[in-house]
Amino acid sequence: MITPAHRLQSVQEYYFSRKLKEVQALVAQGHPVINMGIGSPDLPPHPSVQQALVEALALPKAHEYQSYQGIPELRAGMRRFYETQFNLAPDVPVDFLPLMGSKEGILHIAMAFLNPGDQVMLPNPGYPTYASVTELVEAEAVYYDLQPEQDWVPDFAALEALDLSKVKMIFIGYPHMPTGAPGSLQLLQQWVDFARKHQLLLVNDNPYSFVLHHNPISIFNCQGA
Known part of the structure; x- marks a missing residue:
C-alpha cells in the first residue's frame, strides 16, 4: 500500500465531527439533547432568493465552469456591502474573493x-x-x-x-x-x-x-x- 504523506500523521478527525457523533449517541440513548454546536440557519431563504436561484439555473452559462475570482458583479456587490454595512470608504484598497x-x-x-x-x-x-x-x-x-x-x-x-x-x-x-x-x-x-x-x-x-x-x-x- 502506498504510504501517505507524513503530515497526515498529525491530522485528526475534526472537532465538531467528533462532537456530533457524541450527540447522536446520546440521542440514540434517549437523552433530550439540545444541539447548540453549529449555528445552522433555522429559517429557509426568502422566497425571492429561492426564485432567483431557480432563474439562475436557466441562464445560458449556468452549466459552465465558474470564474476563479467570482464574477465582477458579485465582487462589486461585496464591496458595496462593506461600504454600506461597515462604513468603509470607497477608496480603501480592499479586494474580495468568494470562498x-x-x-x-x-x-x-x-x-x-x-x-x-x-x-x-x-x-x-x-x-x-x-x-x-x-x-x-x-x-x-x-x-x-x-x-x-x-x-x-x-x-x-x-x-x-x-x-x-x-x-x-x-x-x-x-x-x-x-x-x-x-x-x-x-x-x-x-x-x-x-x-x-x-x-x-x-x-x-x-x-x-x-x-x-x-x-x-x-x-x-x-x-x-
Missing part, C-alpha cells in the same frame, strides 16, 4: 504564507480549524490565552513579552467563537498596531459581524489595517 467557507480560506492563506517550522499565534479558546490547519502545513502553534476576567481579550503586555522571532501569522476573530465576546474597534486597532510593530500577518476571521453587535465593525475600519 466555499471559512475553512477553505484558512487553509489557503496558511498554505500561501507558512513554511514548516513557522509559528502561528492562535487564540485559546478558539476555532479548532486554526490548529488543524497549522498542523497540516507543518507550522507550530503558539497559543495566546483569553480569560473570562479580562472579557476574553488578550493581555498585550504578555504578548509583547513572548519570543516572536519565529512567529509569522496571527489568527483573531471578534465577535469571538466560542465565547461570544463582541470585541471592539479599539481592540482591533490594538491588534493592527501589534501586528505592524512586529511585522506579522494578521488574519481576522469575522463570520459573526452581525451577531451580538448593534454597530457591526470591520478590521478595515482601523488605521493601518
